[in-house]
Amino acid sequence: MQRIEWNTFKKPAPDDSVSHMVKSILLNANKYALGAWYDLDRKYKADSSGYLDLKSVSTDNEYRYRLPAGMAFGLAISIKTGIYDPSVTGVGTQEAKVKTVQLLSSVAYDHISNSTRKTWGGDWQAAHWAYYSGYAAWLLWEDLDLLSKQNIQRMIISEADHLLTRPVLYYKDIQGKSIFPGDSKIEENNWNAELLYLAAVMMPDHKSQSKWMQKAISYMISAVAMPSDLANEKVLHGKEVKLWLNGYNVEDPGIVVNHHIIHPLYNALSSVVNAPIVFSLVNKPTPEAARFNFDKIYNSLINTRFDVPKYEQPGGTMYIPGSQEVYYPQGSDWGKQIFDSYANMDIAAWKYGLDGGQVYNGRYWATLHLLPIMVQQRRFDDGHTYSGKEENSYYGREAAISTRMASAWMTIWMQSQRPAKYQNFLLK
16 A cells, blocks of 8 residues: 655645635635535434445435545545645534545445445446545545555455456547447546556555556546547557547547537546646656646637537637636536636646646636636635536536545645656556
């Protein structure tokens, strides 16, 4: 098990305006997680097992496990990077830590590799939940008891080994024929990659470590591959890009089609923004594949034009200079008041130098997209963000704020501590 040497991170946290906004939003999300959400919405209590009964409004495991994993992720990051503030949340640091550990331990306990009660594992999206809960548990490793550590490891290993048996998915094949019409697999491939590289980094001596890393890189490259990449001879991790691929998931020059529409949110939702953090935490180089085509997908938000009458009024680019709003060429089924996904990607583009020297750079866009989130949160005393599904129709919208702002903060914090080093290394 690879431990994080926290005593090596000695530099002060960044003190600029973007950092302050991200911290403020994340701390409000922490406040909501520990208060109204935990006690009133979820009404979490331990059952006879000693673990929380992770209740859900649905039989779908996504709501039962993704939400606590996401809230715990945001809490763990605030606590371990030293920004957690009881004066904002109203909950002492030790109590916050206890609740976070309870959430993580309960998610892991319910995994099929550990128990036979409300079990999950191998579900569509299960890698996503295992990633957030496993990553957060890794940050708080010294605060977990032995059984919880074992449960976390078994959960991660089970999901990583399961992914070794699963095919890499493509929206279209090499002839351009739709495999999943209107449904890019950029998001699935990227969350599968996240779980696999987390497993490989956390457990470098595991017998499957090299297989996990190879499959992670395969998912990373395929997730963001475009038609032009089917002839791309650039060598990534010992093999030409075109040889990694059996199709593509993004249309040139960086357009993502999901839910049967051109969907800007999936440009932002699906990038591997967390990879440099996970590798840098243990002073390892980040795979070059983790930034493959990031610049193209990001710059498409800024530069690709959509003209009426083919697309919805008023036309133009998805990012609008001088405006907090985002233009959706074919509408949005999730709502148009979602800004955290964009801010997270903006900050990664800025901090990793992937904004391509644009006149309007990642920091510029991050500022625009963070401001409306702060305005949204000021409407409520309990720390939550959205007024309802008319602003964001996803049921787990508050947990999503927690994950994306925690990710954005970790990008900022880690780049100030130990800047990421990308490396096009050969696989074992």
